[in-house]
Amino acid sequence: MNNEKISVAILGATGSVGQKFIELLSDHPWFEIIELAASDRSAGKKYSEAVNWIMTTPLKEKYKNMIVQKCEPELKAKVVFSALDSSVAGEIESTFAENGYIVISNARNHRFDSDVPLMIPEVNYDHLKLIRKQKHKGAIVTNPNCSTIGLTLALKPLYDNFGIDAVNVVTMQAVSGAGYPGLSSMDIYDNVIPFISGEEKKMESEPLKILGSAKDNSIENAAFKISAQCNRVAVIDGHTECVQVNLKSKTKPEEIINIWQNYKSIPQHLNLPTAPERPIVYFYEEKYPQPKLHRNIEKGMAVSIGRLREDPLFDFKFVIHSHNTVRGAAGGTILIAELMKAHGYLDNL
Amino acid sequence: MNNEKISVAILGATGSVGQKFIELLSDHPWFEIIELAASDRSAGKKYSEAVNWIMTTPLKEKYKNMIVQKCEPELKAKVVFSALDSSVAGEIESTFAENGYIVISNARNHRFDSDVPLMIPEVNYDHLKLIRKQKHKGAIVTNPNCSTIGLTLALKPLYDNFGIDAVNVVTMQAVSGAGYPGLSSMDIYDNVIPFISGEEKKMESEPLKILGSAKDNSIENAAFKISAQCNRVAVIDGHTECVQVNLKSKTKPEEIINIWQNYKSIPQHLNLPTAPERPIVYFYEEKYPQPKLHRNIEKGMAVSIGRLREDPLFDFKFVIHSHNTVRGAAGGTILIAELMKAHGYLDNL
């Protein structure tokens, strides 16, 4: 690996996920943002004038005067991170891929295309090879839904070691998951909203593809049932989930905790820049994990778990927490790009 | 029924539930608070000086100058509402009952005494007769835990019509459930705490006694399993619960909704002053019920339900909401007293 950074662009650079990409990539050792693209309304403006910057670290000088580009395949960077809204992401991402760009997307549109990997680098790094089947000149790789990622990362060691028969999950999700401006303060303050459009269906299907087996031309889904109930709560960042599981083989809590605590995967072995040292952090304190205390653990890239115990109806229940805009969106997507780079998918662009 | 009101006293009158009793009883047609009792630290002071009044309606003048009494069985009122902390409630309530007082308690201490009814007036009015077995001169009747009440009220028509095999519940509970001062603002603001001490065990056991059958000397519990996971969220009042059920006989969502919407019980037939006209209110809007919009429905005495749908793992799932300090504490306890009065249990004191 030489010292030259790979040029990248952000599609949908003015939205909240786009901003998080910029924040996380501003000192990245491998990638350099050279272009910021957004809707026609923003295109042509200086980025600092087009954006309502809501990150809590200030916008770096080097991005302020970048002129926002249109989301058209005339960008110089050949690797593009997509933070586009799902209302436009489908077509734009396809167009970029057809024109030879590598599109690594946080949008939901292509997640279930049979030849598109739905990636959590620790979990299904081997699904990457699927992109060789894509008929584009370029490629599309997708990141799962924010509430799926923490869950699936927590399930992976259980799936590998014991097999899974059923998963029941109830979420308490942060407002930042709804984008910006997202929820009105009048709606969510002092409130719980027990519904997030489309979210339950995503949680009931995405983990099955991610935990599935890469076959020649597609993924064979994992074969267990998931029930999800999704709630929005008055938390800024970080999704908390109450999880119950039935396993195929018997085990004890201590064994599960031990497996979680020692869990490492390819991103850790490769020492990828954004990879958490510990992808899973287990807490013994019965009131943990909590968004406020644990969302930033491992720079927001770990899933925190606690309260593993036996359950009257399922084998076990436990609580997980993960940062929805870092591991669950921009950070997770960057980790995919790092895995692709490490495995040679970004060479010779 | 003559026009004279029954004199009552409040034990634990300075705490948050005690205050709620005072607020709800201040214009009650049947009961008149004549004494306010609290800890030795408060006894002897004017109530307005002993209390840190946190209700959002002002303290009525007639209570301000009442001298706080000790929690000893020398009160003139023979009916006492107990809002005592569980650290002291057990013994004090027993002492009052032994001395001939009717104790209607919101504390958890006597809930599982075999001869003490654990009451939700709509659900198990017939359990009241159990108090005739008590060896006190007086009697103790208890109100369930705040998170149990809404759940059990929602389950009752299902239990009666279809039978229940299993219940899974995950709660998102308001801070007022922890009393005052309860949770530090630094702990719960922008946070979820996935643990409430003792709460899950209460939810997994109390509904079984309440839905049980009154036998000669005790209650025969209902025979199904419950799994509960309890979370504290940044909501002031109102508990939201995601519920899943397996039923003994088959049915369809429309049938369940129909049964819920038409549900009435003894408190409605007797037209008790605090009884909600509709104990169960069903909402078809998929984002309902919500604490902010629905906690005060039917003056805080109804359980709101929404999102009934089929579930991949259980037969059905749905969301319930109820006001934890009204239906779930003071209001529910007052309704028990009203039922007792209507059934003659408060005559000749």
Place this chain on the structure above:
Amino acid sequence: MNNEKISVAILGATGSVGQKFIELLSDHPWFEIIELAASDRSAGKKYSEAVNWIMTTPLKEKYKNMIVQKCEPELKAKVVFSALDSSVAGEIESTFAENGYIVISNARNHRFDSDVPLMIPEVNYDHLKLIRKQKHKGAIVTNPNCSTIGLTLALKPLYDNFGIDAVNVVTMQAVSGAGYPGLSSMDIYDNVIPFISGEEKKMESEPLKILGSAKDNSIENAAFKISAQCNRVAVIDGHTECVQVNLKSKTKPEEIINIWQNYKSIPQHLNLPTAPERPIVYFYEEKYPQPKLHRNIEKGMAVSIGRLREDPLFDFKFVIHSHNTVRGAAGGTILIAELMKAHGYLDNL
């Protein structure tokens, strides 16, 4: 006064102030809403389908099936309450007035028209006569800004009894003042925003017109200076304001408190339905007033005051609080209509 209610319509009926009008007028003894009007986007729909109802009391049945009208002067009701957004209110209100309608408006557009009264019924009931100078067939009367009303009501007795030389005010305003959806939860949760567009200018000018003298053709403004600094805080309803004053003649705190506590004006003498019994409520507790405890005092129509004390730089400082969507918007506007009715301005329409 006969028993027939006056028919009224709401312009801008789907917004948050429009909804508050409907909530407050649903059982009004004098007025009956017969028409709901809104933007072309909503016109023609059933109200229940056009509105995202965010009030905490449920929408009454009688309004659900009303067909939303356009905001054009073809309404049957001759008295219209305007909750229109200021981007369109100016022209629409003029058109209605030209066509003979009585427009009582919460919008800012006509507040400083020289022949338009800017009304707080307790403060400047005599300004109403100004409408006789209006060249419309109908009339326009306006309600002040939400943060102005509480302040001016608190200042009125000081102005009358001692004269005012200077007023300094710093506000902490609720999110509901920004309409719906208003502020993003991501912007205001765990935050203070020290800027509200246009608000400081309103607060520095409106009280001077309201406290001014009605001359033949216009108002002669009160002659003192006001400095305002306006902040948005994470409160749902209720504006809190730290106020400092210099008075023209000397006085003592006790005298001011006494005057405030005994303050009554025309709406109280006329016993108008929406008039608070006590327009000003003074609290001696040093931590009062507070939004959560006091916004609903006198059904949201009073200004609460506390902490009156001498100041190192001004004569006195104190804290005021008032409900921004009741006294500060819909409730205040309805009180104007009641005053107009009581004084014969709504006869023979």
Place this chain on the structure above:
Amino acid sequence: MNNEKISVAILGATGSVGQKFIELLSDHPWFEIIELAASDRSAGKKYSEAVNWIMTTPLKEKYKNMIVQKCEPELKAKVVFSALDSSVAGEIESTFAENGYIVISNARNHRFDSDVPLMIPEVNYDHLKLIRKQKHKGAIVTNPNCSTIGLTLALKPLYDNFGIDAVNVVTMQAVSGAGYPGLSSMDIYDNVIPFISGEEKKMESEPLKILGSAKDNSIENAAFKISAQCNRVAVIDGHTECVQVNLKSKTKPEEIINIWQNYKSIPQHLNLPTAPERPIVYFYEEKYPQPKLHRNIEKGMAVSIGRLREDPLFDFKFVIHSHNTVRGAAGGTILIAELMKAHGYLDNL
């Protein structure tokens, strides 16, 4: 300066300020915490068992097993940071100083002792010499109140360049300023509390000592008047203040902004480890500064300022913001220690 770190101890190590000291000193280049002391209740326990750790970065391993000491002058470290509660700080700090310890305190007790410097290193570094007049073997130096520090830092360049005649300030203060557990969530959520005990008096007096001149034996206070009004708002960290000033000589906003932006003082010249590069950061955006966006600027050690404009009653008004537990407590106190070290006050202990 050799490479050996100076050993320090924390008094009051289990409280929220004590925890912040530990968090900020855990990798300090000059100081090494060797002892943690707290109340008798905690003494003798492992720190991890004595503390309810509420910082958002995890407690470092090296502190977990430290045995908590009593707050008695038998500690090995000769430099002690005091995070003691004011109910006990006065006496304990005196005892330590009498026994030869250098006490650098965040408590209010000794702030107005005539021979005790009340320090903001940028503002009054020359007051340090006052400790040579102390009759202790050791010394006491104090850090101002959290709401004073941001204000005084913002005023210093105005005081030096133009002179100050009067200062008016209204604060909106974070809950963390009240310590832990501090405010009940039921009191401050959806609320403003317009009173903080003792706070206004501190703000009206402390800046005058800090901006005063060091004379032979004491400080001659600055001679202008301050009026303060202090409010608690629903913000976790960061105090916002609306400030008005009268200056002795005329100037223009641009000149003031220019002076603020270029302000540097001794801690910057000495490049002290905790010194912010920019002690004052000015924002031109009219909705800035805000707690959520700016509290962590310069690692929480800067005061953010915005909205400087002319005022109808004073010469100018503006908004400031600073982090109350970093610059306003532990961080500010550490900066004092660094200044003392750099100036030789910590040699030969």
